[in-house]
Amino acid sequence: MILVGLTGGIGSGKSTVGAQLVSHGAVLIDADLIVRELQRPGTEVFERIVAEFGDGVVTPNGTLDRAALAAVVFGDAERLTRLNAIVHPAVQAEMARRIEAQRSGRKVVILDIPLLVENPRRGLSATLVVDVDPGVAVARVVAQRGGDEADTRARVARQASRSARRLIADWIIDNSGSRLDLAHEVARAWRWMQTLPHV
Numbered sequence: 001m002i003l004v005g006l007t008g009g010i011g012s013g014k015s016t017v018g019a020q021l022v023s024h025g026a027v028l029i030d031a032d033l034i035v036r037e038l039q040r041p042g043t044e045v046f047e048r049i050v051a052e053f054g055d056g057v058v059t060p061n062g063t064l065d066r067a068a069l070a071a072v073v074f075g076d077a078e079r080l081t082r083l084n085a086i087v088h089p090a091v092q093a094e095m096a097r098r099i100e101a102q103r104s105g106r107k108v109v110i111l112d113i114p115l116l117v118e119n120p121r122r123g124l125s126a127t128l129v130v131d132v133d134p135g136v137a138v139a140r141v142v143a144q145r146g147g148d149e150a151d152t153r154a155r156v157a158r159q160a161s162r163s164a165r166r167l168i169a170d171w172i173i174d175n176s177g178s179r180l181d182l183a184h185e186v187a188r189a190w191r192w193m194q195t196l197p198h199v
């Protein structure tokens with residue numbers, strides 16, 4: 001398989017790019033989606049989080065209250081470490097399982113990992129970064145996903161910098177243009193991926 005790490009800042013267009021790559025024929029492994037699946041009510045990860053942080057992180061309908069959990073660990077390194085110790089090994093194991101399931105094939109497998117700069121990965125054929133001015137990203141999230149502007153800005157400020165992300169890139173998709181421009185950029189990146197070494 002050709003294994004490509006995909007990353008980008010909040011609102012950069014990473015999910016849009018991932019979906020377009022799937023329509024070109026890629027297999028997408030989405031780290032955030034795996035986290036959400038592993039935190040569904042009744043899962044071991046869910047039970048351990050509730051045991052650790054209490055019923056305050058559960059919504060009235062019994063699902064994990066991600067916002068409440070984020071508030072509980074925000075600014076508290078020790079709590080964050082305890083949360084990560086519950087979530088990360090489970091996510092890594094599930095991601096590894098999904099990668100191995102593709103290993104013997106000829107497919108392009110995209111690993112969508114928001115925090116690839118913070119958690120570098122070995123064994124990739126290459127790294128693809130979706131790049132846009134953070135101000136544009138915030139404006140898109142606010143306009144199209146109804147995000148709160150101050151909150152989105154604060155989350156953008158906490159993430160890895162645009163320049164740090166560009167430094168790990170083997171290929172950069174520029175998403176400063178229209179959606180149609182992005183589709184052309186993705187098509188070019190898809191052609192480049194076909195030339196990458198299999199792992």
Ligand code: ADP
Pocket residue numbers: 008009010011012013014015016017140141144145175176177178179180182
């Ligand atoms: P990410 O997954 O990186 O957070 P998304 O793919 O969800 O980013 O994109 C953020 C928002 O911006 C979405 O609402 C998406 O539809 C929109 N978007 C993405 N690319 C463009 C573009 N080139 N022009 C306008 N809106 C865009």
